[in-house]
Structure formats: structure tokens, C-alpha cells
Amino acid sequence: MIKLVVATEDKAVQQAKNLISQVQQTDEANRSNLLELVETMLIYKFVNKSQQELEAMFGLTDWRQTKFYQEVKEETKQEIKEEIREETKLDTIPRLLKFGLSIEQIAEALELDVEQVRQTIEKQGEEGIGSN
Incomplete structure (x- = not known):
């Protein structure tokens, strides 16, 4: 996760995909919290991208379920x-x-x-x- 934070945008895309893949292989109890953390990091890392662009880049479709989204809403x-x-x-x-x-x-x-x-x-x- 730290590598994702400090990576350039180009490298961060691949690192985020790898991280999401790893998170999706974790146990159910930790998965949603970790996925929400990664999604929040992506929102801050790619501030110039829309929700739809991030969904397309990383295959994430449940942004509306994140605590971040709910708080902003x-x-x-x-x-x-x-x-x-x-x-x-x-x-x-x-x-x-x-x-x-x-x-x-x-x-x-x-x-x-x-x-x-x-x-x-x-x-x-x-x-x-x-x-x-």
C-alpha cells in the first residue's frame, strides 16, 4: 500500500491492480475493509479521474458502498x-x-x-x- 502512495501515476495503476487482486484473495472478514482502504487511496491518488474512469481502470464498481462515498454524500x-x-x-x-x-x-x-x-x-x- 505504501508503494501505491509514493508511486507515479503510471506505476500506481499497475500497483493498484496488483493490490486489488491481493485484497480480493484475502478472507471475507478483512476483504471489505481492505478494499475500502484501497479505494480511498485511489480516490486521493487519482484526483483528476472521475468515478467512472476509476471503475474502468480498476474494475471496482461498488464505490457507493464505501464509507468515504457515504460521508461525502x-x-x-x-x-x-x-x-x-x-x-x-x-x-x-x-x-x-x-x-x-x-x-x-x-x-x-x-x-x-x-x-x-x-x-x-x-x-x-x-x-x-x-x-x-
């Missing part, structure tokens, strides 16, 4: 949820202004910084001017 979900939550808050600002709330009240209600609310109002005002 969960982090991505959380980031997307947070972005949507933030966008929803910012989209709500004009409506709250129409109801007569102050910038400070809006910031408090949406749990945003006052400056963030001001910038959003300014940005939306500029967009409104440009679209007329």
Missing part, C-alpha cells in the same frame, strides 16, 4: 440544504420589507446579520432597476 446533502435554507431566507427579505419590518427586525427574524440583509436589499434594488 452526506456532507454534500447538508451543504445543499444549508444553501437552500440561506437562499430561502434571502428571497423572503423583500416580502418582509413590504410588511413594514425594519432591516433589524428582518435580520432577527431570519437569523441573519443586519449587513447581510442590507446587501440583499441593495442587490435586489439594483436588479429591479436593471430589469425596468
